[in-house]
Amino acid sequence: MVYFPVRKCYHVAKICLLLLLVVSLLALFEHYRGGKRATKAELSDPIEAEYERQILEDEARIIPGLGEGGVAAHLLGEDKRLGEESEKKLAINVHLSERIAYNRTLKDHRNPACKRVVYDAELPSASVVIIFHNEPYSVVVRTIWSVVNSARRDQPWYQHANFVDRDTGRTMTLGYPGQDPNSPLVYLKEIILVDDNSTLPELKGKLSHYIRTRLPPDLIRILRLPDRVGLTRARLAGARYAAGDVLVFLDAHCEAQRDWLRPLLGRIKHAPHAVVVPIIDVVGASDFYYSVQDPAVFQVGGFTFMGHFTWIDVPEREKKRRGSDISPTWSPTMAGGLFAINRAYYWELGAYDEQMAGWGGENLEISFRIWQCGGTLETVPCSRVGHVFRSFHPYGLPAHSDTHGINTARMAEVWMDEYAELFYLHRPDLRKNPKIGDVTHRRVLREKLHCKSFQWYLDNVYPDKFVPVAHVHGYGRFSNPGSGLCLDTLQREAGSPLGVYPCHARLHATQYLALSLAGQLRTEEDCAELQYARENLGWKIIPQPEFPQPEGSSSETALRVS
CATH class of the missing domain: 2.80.10.50 (Trefoil (Acidic Fibroblast Growth Factor, subunit A))
Incomplete structure (x- = not known):
């Protein structure tokens, strides 16, 4: 007869059952927290606990309903004075921004015809790249939430889509190719935040903690640059880090309208060499009022020979060409802060000029290059994004240098041909200035891409531009x-x-x-x-008429009056 120690077996079984229960609970807990550290574990770190305390204070400071729908927000008394003081210092009413919900909703300002557009269910994936340097913390967080909320799968506009491929008859699923159909977000592959060496402490550990504890896991990555390199090079760094089919560049002080992303992705899907921009609406720096005068009227980009971007009305010839108020509209240039481009085409086209430092000039350079090298630059009217336009830059550029002038001179040397002289008329100090640097590699790029002349650009893209030596x-x-x-x-x-x-x-x-x-x-x-x-x-x-190319106009005449 075999004897089993019943009491001992009972205790062993009890211990095994207890261990199995503990392992199961740990597994469930790990699944619940999505692979991230649990809040209690985080709070065991005194630094993380301090970040959490600060964030809870921020959230308690928010006034429910303030600025909701994009209406103007106002504070009273001492808060009003503090807000005005913060705006004098930072060009944004930061004190007010901190009291407006990070994920406030906005009134739909799109052209009503946009609601009838049916987009393909399957569209390219998007990497949204946002650059910041010492931006107000609340403004950065609001920009992030705006992007995230607009990409939620449960948003009602995503149910209105074409699920059958028109060419193959294949049934498409909502999202980008290969995306998990159960993903809570659609089309948005990632958000890449590029910290251009900010010095504000809240943009370091506190921002990282907020993203880790309050936003979707594994969606947002922060690339922190060890030195300040300026907008152009920071965007290059973000683009190298990106994995989406389409790069979407946004400034760090934006709020997107509903269904803003699909119109951009849809256009690029059908025209990979189209570089597209949304209509850029004004968000007030003083009161965060989302301002739209007429949903059906917008402007496109122009330029001056001084090297500055300007807004111009859509010419009548372009209204006839596009055929519809909501069709993609050709734009001679772009402001540069907000645009989307096929990622492969971005690199094929030469990305940004790596020797451009700081900020300025890069928007005209890439605009001319797109048109002269075979692409199109288009405003997509059904995509709208609000942007806070500040009255001054609250932080200086690297080494306080004239980056706008130097970058524009680099652009003029490569892309404007003989018309570069009109730029140097305004900036004679930059003519043959060694600060411009070597542009040989950009001229080689122009030859490699078989790009057209600047005269072709003026004749075909911007014929209504007044040229002081031609018209x-x-x-x-x-x-x-x-x-x-x-x-x-x-x-x-x-x-x-x-x-x-x-x-x-x-x-x-x-x-x-x-x-x-x-x-x-x-x-x-x-x-x-x-x-x-x-x-x-x-x-x-005065409004500029469309000028014909002159015959026999003189470039030698000295006009005299007595």
Whole structure:
């Protein structure tokens, strides 16, 4: 007979059962927390506990309903004064921003026709790249939430889609190719935050803790640069880090409208060489009012030969070409802060010029390159994103250098051909300046891509652009040989009277005037008119007509008045 120690077996079985229960509970707990450290474990770290305390205080500071729907938000009393002080210092009412919900909703400002557009269910994946340097913490977090919330699978607009491939008859699933159909988000593969060496402590550990504890796991990655490199190089770093089919660049102070991403991805799916931008709406820096005057009216990008971006009305010829108010609309340039591009095409096109430092000029450079090298630059009207436009930059550029001027000179040297002289008219100090650096590799890129001339760009993309050396009977100085004085803008704003000033030894931008084919005395942007009541000559802005290419216009004439 075999004897079994019943009491001992009972205790062993009891211990095994207890161990099995503990292991099961641990497994369930690990699944629940999604592979992340549990809050209690985090709070056992005093640093993490401090971050959590600060975030809870931030959340308690939020006033429910303030600014909801994108309406203007206002504070009273001492809070109002503190808000105004923060805006003077940071160009954004940070005190107010901290009291508005991070994930506030916005009124739908799209053209009503956009609601009837049916997009393919299957679209390319998107990597959203956001650059920040010492941005207000609450503004950065609101930008992140805006992107995340708009990509939630349960948003009602995603149920309105085409699920059958028109070419193959294949049934498509909602999302990007290969995406888990049970994923809570659609199309959004990742958000890449590039910290361009911020010095504000809340943008370090506190921001990381917030993302780790309050946002979807494994969606957001932070790339922290060891040195400040500026917008252009920071975006290059983010693009190298990205894995999505489409790169979507956003500034760190944005709020997206509902269903903003699909129109961009849909256009790129069907036109991989189209670089697309949303309509950029204004979010007030003082009150966070989301401002839209007319959902059906918007502007596209232009430029000045001084090297600045401008907004222009959509020309009549483009309205006829596009065929519909909500069709992709050609834009000669883009503001540069918000756009989407096929990732493979971005690298094929030459990405950004790595020798451009800081900020400025990169938007015109990539705009000209897109058009001259075979792509198109388009505004997609059914995509709208709000942007906080600040009145000044609250932080300096690297080494406080003239990055806008230097970058623009690099652009002019490579892409503007003989028209670069119009830029140097405004910036003679940069002509042959060693600060510009070597542009040989960018000229090689232009040859490799078989890009067209800047004259082709002006003739075909921006024919309504007034060119001071082309659309004129003559150009130069209005001088009085007897007195040696010339008409001069005196660097005054538009609407101010013209003055006189001793003629410069070389033609200077303030004395550069043209007599247009329409008989107007003008600069690139403004026209002169005689104000009889005040008996002086003043400026006023006028709509620019579409100028024909002149025949026999003179580039040698010196215009003289006695």
